[in-house]
Amino acid sequence: MPKPKNVWEEFFKDKKHGGHRYSSEEFLAMEAREKLFHLDGGKTLLDFGCGSAELLTYYAPEYEKLVGVDFSPSMLGEASKRIKKKGCNNIDLILANHETLWEKLEFSFDRITAAGVIQYLTLQEIDKFIFDASRYLNRGGKIVLFDLLDSRLYPLWKVGLFSKDVNCLKILRKAGFELQTVVLASIKNRPKDILGFAYHPNKIEKIASKHGFKMIYVCSMYYEYKYHAIMFRA
Numbered sequence: 134m135p136k137p138k139n140v141w142e143e144f145f146k147d148k149k150h151g152g153h154r155y156s157s158e159e160f161l162a163m164e165a166r167e168k169l170f171h172l173d174g175g176k177t178l179l180d181f182g183c184g185s186a187e188l189l190t191y192y193a194p195e196y197e198k199l200v201g202v203d204f205s206p207s208m209l210g211e212a213s214k215r216i217k218k219k220g221c222n223n224i225d226l227i228l229a230n231h232e233t234l235w236e237k238l239e240f241s242f243d244r245i246t247a248a249g250v251i252q253y254l255t256l257q258e259i260d261k262f263i264f265d266a267s268r269y270l271n272r273g274g275k276i277v278l279f280d281l282l283d284s285r286l287y288p289l290w291k292v293g294l295f296s297k298d299v300n301c302l303k304i305l306r307k308a309g310f311e312l313q314t315v316v317l318a319s320i321k322n323r324p325k326d327i328l329g330f331a332y333h334p335n336k337i338e339k340i341a342s343k344h345g346f347k348m349i350y351v352c353s354m355y356y357e358y359k360y361h362a363i364m365f366r367a
């Protein structure tokens with residue numbers, strides 16, 4: 134692939150893990166079980182932004198064929214090792230981004246999913262992603278976007294409202310720190326945070342319905358400030 138053209142591609146180019154709340158296999162297995170419940174069957178699955186396949190390898194026993202896509206070479210390197218270690222011989226990996234992936238696919242899917250990825254796309258990119266995904270979705274298929282940042286809850290999480298030892302002073306301190314980070318990032322022209330990429334579920338639902346999908350959303354079981362968007366043909 135050509136050299137990184139967006140800030141997130143640069144950010145992830147040498148990352149090796151998906152940044153789950155806990156990195157233990159016990160936790161990843163729990164997260165994957167929740168996600169498999171919402172994926173709710175199908176025989177073929179595309180995981181966009183699969184990272185190091187921390188969830189994908191748990192999906193593998195439930196599907197005939199899986200494809201993981203990511204624009205980070207280091208993530209895919211780790212994914213490859215993990216897939217080998219876990220003996221999942223039904224997974225293919227593709228190095229691509231949200232635009233280039235479609236021309237590299239050889240078949241369509243019963244499930245198209247992404248976990249913790251949508252916050253790196255703008256609303257226009259999400260719109261285009263859903264349009265493209267709809268063309269690669271089999272009849273009766275679902276697009277299931279996991280762990281989108283909820284614009285109502287993410288700022289509260291950022292200032293520590295959900296932490297165990299919350300108090301007013303800590304909230305004020307954290308709010309001050311976050312403000313300083315945003316201001317400094319603006320001055321230095323660096324990405325401020327993914328706060329700007331947290332979306333109200335209604336905005337995602339509007340995009341889904343524009344492309345002929347019904348959408349339901351449910352709270353994420355393991356992340357208080359995230360939700361899952363489940364789309365299926367109306």
Ligand SMILES: C[S@@+](CC[C@H](N)C(=O)[O-])C[C@H]1O[C@@H](n2cnc3c(N)ncnc32)[C@H](O)[C@@H]1O
Nearest residue numbers: 145151182183184203204205230231248249253
């Ligand atoms: C937070 S990690 C989550 C990884 C994985 N889904 C998981 O849950 O373990 C986000 C992943 O999305 C990938 N990613 C972000 N934006 C992308 C894009 N536009 N195209 C392809 N991959 C992308 C990153 O490289 C990274 O591996």
